[in-house]
Amino acid sequence: MATLTGLLKHVAGIFPDRRAISVSGKFDITHSRLDQLIDHAAGLLISAGVKPHDVVALTFPNTVEYVIMFLAVIRVRATAAPLNQAYTADEFEFYLSDSESKLLLTGKDGNEPAETAASKIGIRHVTAALNDVGLGIHLSATSDASDVNNIINESSDVTLFLHTSGTTSRPKGVPLTQVNLASSVNNIKSVYKLTELDSTVIVLPLFHVHGLLAGLLSSLGAGAAVTLPTAGRFSATTFWSDMIKYQATWYTAVPTIHQIILDRHETKPEATYPQLRFIRSCSASLAPTILARLEEAFNAPVLEAYAMTEATHLMASNPLPEDGTHVPGSVGKPVGQEMVILDENGVVQVAGANGEVCIRGPNVTSGYKNNLEANKSAFLFGWFHTGDIGYFDSDGYLHLVGRIKELINRGGEKISPIEVDAVLLSHLDVAQAVCFGVPDDKYGEEINCAVIPIEGSNLDEEEVSRFCKKNLAAFKVPKKVFITDSVPKTATGKIQRRIVAEHFLTRISTAKVPKFGA
Structure with a gap:
């Protein structure tokens, strides 16, 4: 079965000289050079003692060091656990402990709360820096890189460990495999027709599944290009200048960011805007008025999507204009997995009838880590029960009504x-x-x-x-x-x-x- 690592190596072979990553105003990295940087960093991790199936926590801004180290962790068959830089020491302690992390990776400037938590529970801290693209990553733990050519990535390897946002309960640990990630990347590439000709600017934090899968990994998996803001985070001031400079063809964001981009447009409009194929919105409901304003302001279709961490992000999406119609109020049609609406007795509902949205497919996690109670209620008869209430209309578009626990x-x-x-x-x-x-x-x-x-x-x-x-x-x-x-x-x-x-x-x-x- 497919692996994300195999997919990225395949792309590096097909599009070796095409731009993969740019750090705005600093440098560009091709797909072949990115592949080399990942293997070199993976060799350093092996020399630093990282073994297959070890969990490595990473807390970085949206930097090239994060991208390389995340993919290097995966390359050595370890599990990457990205964490929000803004966590407190107590929060870091919970996430580091719950994920059973063996190593904490940060940028060269470190992260004091994360380091405090790691020290308290006996986890080693290592910094990573890319001072020279030609020389590769420098790790504080070692300068000797081991050979990684004999490491074969398996589709069943747990590659990514994330936590749900915990909107109704304690955050639950979600293990995602190589095949989960590869399947989701292919689903995203397919529905948005991403190719090597596409380019985007990363808007969302890469410790979250939306930015990581939809923005970064799906672009790299298509041979396309991504640009990382110089500051390592979204800035309304530099967003459009980066989009124009790097000839962006699309971007994905949450409604809050779309609103900020609109406000900037209305107060300080750019002289010109890039010709976008589409704008994508996900992770929360987008108000119809905001959608209409976005389309009018930037002359591009806005595609709403539906996603969850447990599905390695994408579950459903409205189509590109050439593939169908955007249905107001819907989150589109299922993408790459089976989806049904079940009533409280587990009976499949017909079009127009409300019930719980349930899915299954190669992109869906097999279950929460160490949470038997949650697994009993969420994974029944081979289906993942999302906790969302919705219905299909007569054309097969999914409409969400609300969370079961929020009705x-x-x-x-x-x-x-x-x-x-x-x-x-x-x-x-x-x-x-x-x-x-x-x-x-x-x-x-x-x-x-x-x-x-x-x-x-x-x-x-x-x-x-x-x-x-x-x-x-x-x-x-x-x-x-x-x-x-x-x-x-x-x-x-x-x-x-x-x-x-x-x-x-x-x-x-x-x-x-x-x-x-x-």
């Missing part, structure tokens, strides 16, 4: 928060909105919402309530509206309704407590 039960009426979000976001003065359930003595749960107005707007709670009453059934109208300038999000821009609810409930209870001396 709001108001006096027996099940309300989809996504539906209420969409109505709120259709208001011209609303930039972002999220509704959520809160405890209520009379109905069990009641609906509240948080709204971020567009800049310069005078939008208030009364106007939001009036708009909702006009466009929603009475039982779906939020009882309380919070006008705010921000809501809690994950590092990848995903809104966690439970945390949003806790945040605003805390604000209410704090406001009710009299100040000392009052």
Whole structure:
């Protein structure tokens, strides 16, 4: 069966001289040179004592050192566990322990909280730096590279270890194999027709499955090119200049980033924009108004997709214009795996009927690590149960209604928060909105919402309530509206309704407590 490592080596042989990675304003690396850099770094890891099946944690910005070391870890049949640089020492300790990491890799500047955690639990820390593309990676642990030519990567090797975002429970460890990654890369290449002629700028953090699979690995697997921002992270100031300079043909992002890009366009538009084949949005629901504004501003189709860590990212996507129609409100058709809608009794639902979205295929993990309880509920009869409620329309497009654990039960009426979000976001003065359930003595749960107005707007709670009453059934109208300038999000821009609810409930209870001396 296919492996990601084999796929990348195949590409290096077919497109040796084509650009693979650029660090904006610094240097370019071809596919053949990238392959050489990976093998050299892999040899250094072997000399540093890394063995097959060891877990190696990596915490880097979006740098070329991260890309090379991530692929080098995989090359030696070890497991890469990318971690968010912004974690606290306690968070690092949890993730390092839960993944059973044997080594911590960072850039040459290190990461103090990660190093503190690693030291506490006895994990060795090694730095990696690429000072000269011609000389290759320098590891602080060793300068001697072992031979890697005799290492054969197996399709069953656990290549990547990630954690779910933990929106409803403690984060769960997700092991993903070489064949999981290769299958997902091929699915993404297929639906978006990525080729060696494509180019993109990496927007999202590469410790997350969206940026890693959809942005980086699928591009490299197609012989295409990626550009890493000089700062190692997304910058609205440099985004379009990089897109233009490196002749980008597409990009993928979360709705929060799309909004930032739009705001930049409206306040400081570029003189020209690149001719994009498409813009991709995933990881959270994109408001129809934002989608329309993106298409108008940048003259490119916006394709919404549906993905999860457990599926090695992509599960469904709206098609390119030449392959079909974008259906408003849908996340497209299944890509590369089987997908069904099951009711609570496990019966497959017909078109138009709600149920749980379930999938199976070569891109889907075989189960959570060391979590028997979660595996019992999520992996039944060969299907992965996503926890999402949705339905297929008559044309086979998937529409999501909400998470099972996020549906709001108001006096027996099940309300989809996504539906209420969409109505709120259709208001011209609303930039972002999220509704959520809160405890209520009379109905069990009641609906509240948080709204971020567009800049310069005078939008208030009364106007939001009036708009909702006009466009929603009475039982779906939020009882309380919070006008705010921000809501809690994950590092990848995903809104966690439970945390949003806790945040605003805390604000209410704090406001009710009299100040000392009052």
